[in-house]
Amino acid sequence: MGPEVIAIAVIAVVVGATLQRLSGMGVGLVVAPTLALALGPQLGAFVANATTVCSGGLIMLTVLGDVDWRRWWVFAGAGLVGSIPGALLVRELSTGWLSIVIGAVVLGALVLTFTSPRVPHVQGRGLPWLTAAAGATGGFLNTASGVAGPAMVMYGRFARWPQQAFAATMQPTFMVFGLLSLTTKATTGAVGLDALPPLSLFGAIVVAVVAGIRLGSLLARRVSPEGARRLAVVLAGLGALSALGRGVLELVG
Numbered sequence: 578m579g580p581e582v583i584a585i586a587v588i589a590v591v592v593g594a595t596l597q598r599l600s601g602m603g604v605g606l607v608v609a610p611t612l613a614l615a616l617g618p619q620l621g622a623f624v625a626n627a628t629t630v631c632s633g634g635l636i637m638l639t640v641l642g643d644v645d646w647r648r649w650w651v652f653a654g655a656g657l658v659g660s661i662p663g664a665l666l667v668r669e670l671s672t673g674w675l676s677i678v679i680g681a682v683v684l685g686a687l688v689l690t691f692t693s694p695r696v697p698h699v700q701g702r703g704l705p706w707l708t709a710a711a712g713a714t715g716g717f718l719n720t721a722s723g724v725a726g727p728a729m730v731m732y733g734r735f736a737r738w739p740q741q742a743f744a745a746t747m748q749p750t751f752m753v754f755g756l757l758s759l760t761t762k763a764t765t766g767a768v769g770l771d772a773l774p775p776l777s778l779f780g781a782i783v784v785a786v787v788a789g790i791r792l793g794s795l796l797a798r799r800v801s802p803e804g805a806r807r808l809a810v811v812l813a814g815l816g817a818l819s820a821l822g823r824g825v826l827e828l829v830g
Contacts, residue, residue, distance in 0.1 A: 585615045587785045594789025597638030599805035609723030610816030613683030618675035625723035626758040631786045633752030643745035653753045655712030663720030664761035679722040680821025698736045720758040
């Protein structure tokens with residue numbers, strides 16, 4: 578693995594962690610398609626999962642008082658249910674098809690999340706079922722593509738979840754989704770441990786996450802959460818289009 582690949586990964590993680598600190602999401606959206614291009618889709622999504630574990634855990638420490646732990650437990654349990662088929666899908670798909678899946682998932686999720694009309698308000702008895710469905714979908718998408726954020730954003734819209742509590746709860750949620758994805762991929766053979774990048778890359782990612790969180794804290798007074806989300810969407814869209822194009826070229830080439 579050359580220094581240029583490590584540099585690309587570190588820059589993507591710094592940007593993603595900064596946007597995550599500002600808006601509550603961004604690591605998966607930005608990092609997953611970028612690392613899929615730099616490292617390949619299987620390994621790229623795996624490293625993106627490891628990044629969300631680190632970023633979610635560190636940011637969570639700053640927002641513990643706003644986390645809705647009752648919903649988090651549902652997300653965690655349902656996320657395991659979704660993560661297993663996601664790992665099996667990664668194991669069976671070729672590199673080209675997996676690149677297409679990652680690109681299509683990110684693009685489709687962005688379109689659905691940010692262009693769909695006003696959704697109905699789900700409450701009462703329907704809310705626990707919606708919470709479980711969102712957790713399972715998020716776990717599946719996070720394992721298959723490294724991106725769970727859009728599924729959770731849609732849940733937040735249906736549940737009319739206030740932004741502060743939503744952004745706080747997403748941090749331990751993304752952390753546990755990342756842990757589930759890493760575990761199920763390793764145990765199902767979706768990503769071989771012998772194919773992992775050197776430990777130095779993971780060390781660089783930890784430093785990049787810390788730097789991104791710090792940068793996000795410094796920018797918090799100047800950049801609105803909505804502005805950060807818009808930037809995350811643009812960067813994620815560009816990365817997803819590139820991953821999709823790469824997958825198509827691999828299949829037809």
